[in-house]
Amino acid sequence: xxxxxxxxxxxxxxxxxxxxxxxxxxxxxxxxxxxxxxxxxxxxxxxxxxxxxxxxxxxxxxxxxxxxxxxxxxxxxxxxxxxxxxxxxxxxxxxxxxxxxxxxxxxxxxxxxxxxxxxxxxxxxxxxxxxxxxxxxxxxxxxxxxxxxxxxxxxx
Amino acid sequence: xxxxxxxxxxxxxxxxxxxxxxxxxxxxxxxxxxxxxxxxxxxxxxxxxxxxxxxxxxxxxxxxxxxxxxxxxxxxxxxxxxxxxxxxxxxxxxxxxxxxxxxxxxxxxxxxxxxxxxxxxxxxxxxxxxxxxxxxxxxxxxxxxxxxxxxxxxxx
DNA sequence: GTGAGGATACTCGGATAAGCGTTGTCCGAGTGCCGACGG
DNA sequence: CCGTCGGCACTCGGACAACGCTTATCCGAGTATCCTCAC
Numbered sequence: 001x002x003x004x005x006x007x008x009x010x011x012x013x014x015x016x017x018x019x020x021x022x023x024x025x026x027x028x029x030x031x032x033x034x035x036x037x038x039x040x041x042x043x044x045x046x047x048x049x050x051x052x053x054x055x056x057x058x059x060x061x062x063x064x065x066x067x068x069x070x071x072x073x074x075x076x077x078x079x080x081x082x083x084x085x086x087x088x089x090x091x092x093x094x095x096x097x098x099x100x101x102x103x104x105x106x107x108x109x110x111x112x113x114x115x116x117x118x119x120x121x122x123x124x125x126x127x128x129x130x131x132x133x134x135x136x137x138x139x140x141x142x143x144x145x146x147x148x149x150x151x152x153x154x155x156x
Numbered sequence: 157x158x159x160x161x162x163x164x165x166x167x168x169x170x171x172x173x174x175x176x177x178x179x180x181x182x183x184x185x186x187x188x189x190x191x192x193x194x195x196x197x198x199x200x201x202x203x204x205x206x207x208x209x210x211x212x213x214x215x216x217x218x219x220x221x222x223x224x225x226x227x228x229x230x231x232x233x234x235x236x237x238x239x240x241x242x243x244x245x246x247x248x249x250x251x252x253x254x255x256x257x258x259x260x261x262x263x264x265x266x267x268x269x270x271x272x273x274x275x276x277x278x279x280x281x282x283x284x285x286x287x288x289x290x291x292x293x294x295x296x297x298x299x300x301x302x303x304x305x306x307x308x309x310x311x312x
Numbered sequence: 313g314t315g316a317g318g319a320t321a322c323t324c325g326g327a328t329a330a331g332c333g334t335t336g337t338c339c340g341a342g343t344g345c346c347g348a349c350g351g
Numbered sequence: 352c353c354g355t356c357g358g359c360a361c362t363c364g365g366a367c368a369a370c371g372c373t374t375a376t377c378c379g380a381g382t383a384t385c386c387t388c389a390c
Binding site for chain 3: 353355360364376377378382
């Protein structure tokens with residue numbers, strides 16, 4: 001089980017975008033961290049589809065945050081890139097077993113499925129409780145000049 | 157992000173094995189739920205490597221639980237099949253960014269990595285707190301004859 | 313000097329290939345069972 | 352009748368392919384900019 005690498009990239013990019021007023025093209029964000037530009041662009045597209053970012057085409061265009069950092073949770077970014085489905089997916093194998101009812105709703109009744117879902121719910125709750133603004137605050141508390149450095153690097 | 161299907165199979169199999177005294181071959185467990193026998197065997201091998209199950213070769217052989225259900229948590233089974241690594245993996249992209257230190261331990265210092273790890277920790281804690289005995293109790297409370305039905309199906 | 317028009321360069325966006333992990337399959341090594349055989 | 356031996360069937364275990372998703376790349380559609388030119 002492995003989360004898409006785009007999640008990490010997107011989170012860093014969102015923070016950087018919040019620290020910059022003007023739109024930033026994907027190619028420049030990619031140059032910051034030595035990432036493949038076209039692929040990073042693909043991930044940012046997903047953020048646009050989710051309403052987290054806005055895209056501006058043409059010269060002086062690029063991506064920018066649609067709202068403010070406190071309106072976006074870690075869960076929002078994860079769902080935007082990974083989709084809304086759970087990692088554990090009940091395939092209702094009990095239906096084929098002894099005493100199994102083909103039309104029973106096993107994802108909602110099987111004890112195993114419920115336990116796994118409860119654990120994922122705890123994960124999602126933790127992600128939803130933490131906004132990008134919280135993360136940004138942590139970063140700036142630990143390295144107050146981080147935003148300035150990013151601004152300097154992105155506005156060359 | 158998708159968890160291996162083997163986790164679901166292994167959890168169901170562990171419960172069934174606990175309800176049966178004698179070793180059960182993988183082929184019979186697979187027949188219960190219409191699963192590919194050889195592939196299920198592969199998953200059970202992972203449980204053996206993790207010390208959750210024991211395997212007995214030869215006729216009248218098969219798999220059985222190494223200990224009791226309350227000694228095995230959901231996390232144990234997940235780790236046995238998925239490995240110990242986190243789903244979110246910090247690749248230290250900050251090291252290549254402005255003000256990045258190539259030798260800094262970013263997985264332990266980057267605010268994004270820490271937040272994601274905290275969420276996964278909540279998930280793991282929930283999984284570790286729930287033993288297979290708890291799940292079995294839930295099953296038998298909801299369907300008291302489940303163990304009998306499995307016993308009847310497996311001891312044909 | 314000023315406004316219009318067009319070429320241009322830059323952006324996103326989706327369609328199109330490679331890499332890798334999960335899924336699935338196969339055959340060999342080992343082991344206990346069962347029957348045959350000799351005492 | 353009882354002990355021993357050999358064949359056998361059954362099991363796990365690891366090595367070997369197929370599929371699907373993540374990763375990566377490319378080119379086209381659209382747009383703001385800037386230069387040129389006519390008035």
